[in-house]
Amino acid sequence: MSKVQTAADFILSKTAVRPEVAMVLGSGLGSLSDIMDIDAEISYSDIPGFFKPTAYGHAGKLFVGHVSGRACAILSGRFHMYEGHTAAQAAFPAYVMAKIGVKKIIYTNAAGAVNTDFSVGDLMLIQDHINLMGVSPIVNEYVDELGVRFVDMSTAYTPALLEKAQQAGREMGILLRKGVYGMFLGPQFETPAEIRMARLLGADAVGMSTVPEVIGARHCGLEILGFSCMTNMAAGILDQPITHQEVLETGKRVEDKMMKLLKTLVPLL
Ligand code: HPA
Numbered sequence: 001m002s003k004v005q006t007a008a009d010f011i012l013s014k015t016a017v018r019p020e021v022a023m024v025l026g027s028g029l030g031s032l033s034d035i036m037d038i039d040a041e042i043s044y045s046d047i048p049g050f051f052k053p054t055a056y057g058h059a060g061k062l063f064v065g066h067v068s069g070r071a072c073a074i075l076s077g078r079f080h081m082y083e084g085h086t087a088a089q090a091a092f093p094a095y096v097m098a099k100i101g102v103k104k105i106i107y108t109n110a111a112g113a114v115n116t117d118f119s120v121g122d123l124m125l126i127q128d129h130i131n132l133m134g135v136s137p138i139v140n141e142y143v144d145e146l147g148v149r150f151v152d153m154s155t156a157y158t159p160a161l162l163e164k165a166q167q168a169g170r171e172m173g174i175l176l177r178k179g180v181y182g183m184f185l186g187p188q189f190e191t192p193a194e195i196r197m198a199r200l201l202g203a204d205a206v207g208m209s210t211v212p213e214v215i216g217a218r219h220c221g222l223e224i225l226g227f228s229c230m231t232n233m234a235a236g237i238l239d240q241p242i243t244h245q246e247v248l249e250t251g252k253r254v255e256d257k258m259m260k261l262l263k264t265l266v267p268l269l
Contacts, residue, residue: 019064078209172264
């Protein structure tokens with residue numbers, strides 16, 4: 001049996017809930033599981049093929065239950081390539097979610113704002129991404145098992161979901177920026193020269209996750225929505241250093257806004 005199937009079977013054995021929507025929560029955004037009526041709480045270390053996250057602010061738990069009445073899975077914590085995981089390992093949970101029946105997946109992450117019109121604390125809907133990594137999770141693993149090899153990425157972030165999120169934001173009076181997310185490996189923050197390069201290439205925000213997950217999610221046919229929380233202005237914009245502390249603190253500050261938005265949005269998807 002495949003690794004994906006083994007993990008999916010394990011999760012399904014822990015709950016009778018069959019989620020259609022999944023959310024992956026990034027740094028400092030982890031307590032969004034508060035918005036859920038939880039049916040099962042599963043430690044990543046118990047799920048075959050999952051890892052224990054080493055990034056601070058990542059709970060390393062899968063919650064299955066209901067958000068605003070909609071069956072949902074929340075992945076609190078993700079596997080970053082900067083932790084030493086391969087792109088395929090970072091994407092693994094997307095395949096497992098598809099296997100348990102999830103159709104739509106929402107990614108949240110912390111990011112540095114490259115677009116100087118943005119402010120710290122802003123939320124950005126990811127319209128598109130730039131893979132600055134030069135690697136892909138589908139170079140070999142899973143290729144024949146769950147999807148085609150040459151995956152179309154022209155509408156990776158599902159336009160209909162983007163539209164629904166924008167509508168929810170408007171109705172709730174929550175400002176939602178829209179833009180392009182560029183992924184660097186990290187874990188060091190970028191240099192000012194790298195940020196100038198990212199801006200020239202068309203990035204509005206930069207971070208250290210999400211891209212391999214989205215490629216994997218597209219590969220297995222999931223619909224995708226992505227939110228970046230601008231936890232800081234990217235390197236070189238302000239005359240001050242960037243700290244992980246600042247990233248976590250802004251994440252905490254924005255969490256409430258994010259939580260309200262997701263709570264409203266999930267049943268609309
Ligand atoms: N760069 C990369 N990743 C990040 C940043 C940043 O400035 N802030 C939060 N995650």
